[in-house]
Amino acid sequence: MTDWVYSDIVKDHFMNPKNILSDAEDFQIDGQGKVGNMKCGDEMMFAIHVDKEKGIIADCRWRTYGCASAIASTSILSEAVKGMPLEEAFNVSPKDIAEKLGGLPENKIHCSVLGDKALRAAINDYYMKNDMAEKVREDKAKIICQCMNVTDHEIEDVVLEGVRTMLELQEHTKLGTVCGQCKDEASELMQGYIQKHFS
Numbered sequence: 239m240t241d242w243v244y245s246d247i248v249k250d251h252f253m254n255p256k257n258i259l260s261d262a263e264d265f266q267i268d269g270q271g272k273v274g275n276m277k278c279g280d281e282m283m284f285a286i287h288v289d290k291e292k293g294i295i296a297d298c299r300w301r302t303y304g305c306a307s308a309i310a311s312t313s314i315l316s317e318a319v320k321g322m323p324l325e326e327a328f329n330v331s332p333k334d335i336a337e338k339l340g341g342l343p344e345n346k347i348h349c350s351v352l353g354d355k356a357l358r359a360a361i362n363d364y365y366m367k368n369d370m371a372e373k374v375r376e377d378k379a380k381i382i383c384q385c386m387n388v389t390d391h392e393i394e395d396v397v398l399e400g401v402r403t404m405l406e407l408q409e410h411t412k413l414g415t416v417c418g419q420c421k422d423e424a425s426e427l428m429q430g431y432i433q434k435h436f437s
């Protein structure tokens with residue numbers, strides 16, 4: 239018998255995803271974010287309708303061409319953020335979503351990152367369109383390895399894909415393979431991301 243890799247909650251959200259944007263629907267979009275992950279072949283769009291007086295997400299919709307994990311995790315994310323203040327929704331992490339899903343296979347966690355990245359982009363888009371540019375928070379990438387031009391975001395991405403050791407990190411990114419000066423900082427960052435997403 240084949241073991242199911244995914245939990246029942248993941249399967250349920252995959253089979254019956256909630257809050258998908260349909261072409262027929264007249265959904266009022268106050269903010270919209272689109273992100274893609276070329277490695278995964280995924281693209282994700284997340285749209286929010288905001289209750290401006292209360293500063294909460296009144297409703298939301300999304301659409302993706304992603305895999306089962308991306309679909310299930312965005313479906314549950316869309317349920318979780320309804321009625322949530324914008325600031326709080328901005329801080330929902332992939333780990334929070336994976337927990338709600340009863341866990342995801344480790345090599346699939348990175349797919350669940352798409353939904354919350356798109357949500358953050360939608361919230362920023364709403365701030366920009368409503369004269370609240372000062373509230374926009376962007377995930378600016380910082381270059382860690384100058385020689386090979388590797389950023390902290392790339393280190394986080396490969397950790398989400400399963401990298402756990404310096405050797406694996408170097409194999410995936412080529413970081414630290416020229417002057418080697420970035421290795422200590424890269425190693426600390428890698429440990430921090432492992433801690434953040436998997437402990």
Ligand code: FES
Nearest residue numbers: 383385416417418
């Ligand atoms: S800074 Fe990373 S190898 Fe030189």
